[in-house]
Amino acid sequence: NAGVTQTPKFRILKIGQSMTLQCTQDMNHNYMYWYRQDPGMGLKLIYYSVGAGITDKGEVPNGYNVSRSTTEDFPLRLELAAPSQTSVYFCASNIGDRYTGELFFGEGSRLTVL
Amino acid sequence: AQRVTQPEKLLSVFKGAPVELKCNYSYSGSPELFWYVQYSRQRLQLLLRHISRESIKGFTADLNKGETSFHLKKPFAQEEDSAMYYCALSRYRDDKIIFGKGTRLHILP
Numbered sequence: 260n261a262g263v264t265q266t267p268k269f270r271i272l273k274i275g276q277s278m279t280l281q282c283t284q285d286m287n288h289n290y291m292y293w294y295r296q297d298p299g300m301g302l303k304l305i306y307y308s309v310g311a312g313i314t315d316k317g318e319v320p321n322g323y324n325v326s327r328s329t330t331e332d333f334p335l336r337l338e339l340a341a342p343s344q345t346s347v348y349f350c351a352s353n354i355g356d357r358y359t360g361e362l363f364f365g366e367g368s369r370l371t372v373l
Numbered sequence: 374a375q376r377v378t379q380p381e382k383l384l385s386v387f388k389g390a391p392v393e394l395k396c397n398y399s400y401s402g403s404p405e406l407f408w409y410v411q412y413s414r415q416r417l418q419l420l421l422r423h424i425s426r427e428s429i430k431g432f433t434a435d436l437n438k439g440e441t442s443f444h445l446k447k448p449f450a451q452e453e454d455s456a457m458y459y460c461a462l463s464r465y466r467d468d469k470i471i472f473g474k475g476t477r478l479h480i481l482p
Contacts, residue, residue: 301379301459301474302459304469304470304472307468315468317469349417353470361419362417362419364416366416
């Protein structure tokens with residue numbers, strides 16, 4: 260049981276490039292989330308999904324896209340990378356009881372846009 | 374909109390001294406509050422949740438609806454408590470879980 264797995268762990272992009280951060284979980288969790296962590300700013304919710312085929316915007320969705328074709332996978336796409344997207348990205352999942360349930364986090368993906 | 378405020382970016386406390394990490398929230402309904410912790414080179418993980426009313430690693434947190442606070446407390450700090458602490462809020466019937474900006478706790482020897 261690997262939990263939440265994110266790839267890649269590190270990536271450097273040039274301005275304007277595109278990339279996808281992968282996230283997969285093997286706990287059969289319905290809810291999945293993408294957060295970004297910036298120094299002094301805490302965790303900001305980018306997108307979330309309550310099940311396959313359902314996604315919704317969080318606090319800071321601009322510049323990102325997501326899809327949820329399966330329960331296990333929730334990739335985050337950056338279409339035109341900008342320096343403001345330099346951050347550490349965390350994927351998390353929850354069994355489906357977001358009110359009382361625990362979020363399980365991945366190890367994070369550190370992205371630098373130059 | 375709901376908001377979670379952690380007023381201290383950094384809190385330095387001597388080993389053995391009491392610790393209090395502050396968390397205030399803005400939400401008029403019935404929130405569920407959590408504390409998450411991130412130790413160096415480890416994943417973010419749940420420390421405790423309001424609904425469980427439990428003590429984890431000596432930490433406790435009480436929800437005060439009158440003051441809209443959920444402060445995290447520990448009577449005697451230990452060096453292994455040094456970490457980043459995040460307060461988080463979830464609203465009933467809302468799928469989002471919102472985090473504060475975090476407080477870095479540094480335990481001095």
